[in-house]
Amino acid sequence: MTTVCVAGGTGQVGREVVRLALDAGLDVTVLSRRPPSGASPVHRDGARYFQADVTTSAGLAEALQGADVVIDCLEGQFGKARRKFADGGARLLAAATVAGVRKAVLLSIINCDQSSAAFYVSKADKERVYALSSLETVVVRATQFHSLVTAVFQAGSKVRLIPVFKGARFQTISPANVASELLAEALREPSEERHRRRTIGGPDIRSMRELAEIWRKASGRAGLLVEVPLPGEMGRYLRKGLNLVPSQRTGTDTFESWLAKREDSL
Template identity: 40%
Template sequence: MTTIVVVGGTGQAGRAVVREAGARGHDVRVVSRRRPEDVAELGGAAHHAVDLLADDDAAVIAALTAAFDGADAVVDTSNGMTPGAQAVFTTGARRVAEAAGRAGVGRAVVLSIAAVDQSEYPYYRAHAEQERVYAAGPAPVTVVRATQFHGFLDLFFGRGSRLGAWSRLGLLPYPRGCRFQTIDLRDVARALVDAAEGEDPLGVGPATGPSGAPTATVGGPQVLDARAMADAWRRARGSRRLPAGVPLPGPLGDFLRAGRNLVPDAAAGTTTYDQWLAGR
């Protein structure tokens, strides 16, 4: 039985990896800052409470080393959206990589983003640095880059989003001039666990990435215009809100409008956006 440790295993992507690894019969451990109130989220996995960004560097590395003891692979799905939390991609990654080396872990697997090194968007720059940190670390690493998850556009469509005022006007905002190749979290989890097992992630085949580490990129099964995705979301929700294209400013908007988020040659996902919407 293979032992897989999922760092960030209580997050959105981490939970999918925990479920996938457990379904394959692996012994699974979860590392996260807090133990979830609903232990069912752990799927029977052992939990280790470690704050990757705690002040005491040596104590964090020691706690991670203990959590990784005897593990065959570590899968890092940790995430930090705010500028302060993005240190998880640098300080946190260095600590995880060092602990994996100390514990003799045979393989580290890192979840990243397709073409993440091709944007000046701060969140993407931090993710690209995470890849470099792992590549320079003591444990063998495979980077799995994924396109945006199917839920990405809920940042625009959801009533609780920053564009909520548009909802009150009866409008459904979407990023104008952008296309997406979104992927289901379950497909991403399969790729990550494949890599943790030492297999070819979804048959895509890792190549040497910009960081120098073996890197596999996985994308969803379709390339769709954001307006088409807005229409699909409306149908699935029975919404009467009218689609309205809005400009997405800054480096992220430049990145998406240039189509650098698209990887048609790596369409490894199996669940379409419509299927994902129908299953929610």
């Protein structure tokens, strides 16, 4: 039986990987700085949880013992986790090599190497770490999640003003669809190409205004749609369409269908 270790298996994509891997009958371990209790909604019966920290290597050896493949869904969005994101990747890969892991799969962001935004830079730095590993590695770059734009709409609706970034279009994808692709890459037969990268996107490309109208109708929330410019590096990234990949409409879960399953996003 294949053993899959999911790093960051309690995050929004990681827990979907855990669910899918268990459904497929795989042996699943999860490493997290804060493993969930059995009563937690993110805990999955059948998975084995280990406390581990990629910024210090504490607990990595135990979590990776016996694993055939590691899927890295760690997020590192803020503070120390972001500053040490690439270094944490190096520590994880080093521990995986010692443990005899044969492949590592990394979740990343579309065109992260074409943005100077701090979070995107940390992703690109980590990709370069993976490209230098002695393990076979696959980097899966995804477009933004449905939950990203939803969070913006939810925040604005609290003051009845729903922001719509001027000139921004999105090809949002569901975490479950991303998880499915990560797991598929993890289970794929060994490749002659030691380090591969692919980009996946959601099924539809829509303006942010269209997405806001869909969300407002589904949620029943009152709020005026207000078009605002998004300055800085993220504004440039979105206006240039660097968040889109029209030729790779991998996801099947549309924004509408995802919202229908997610009461907490309304």
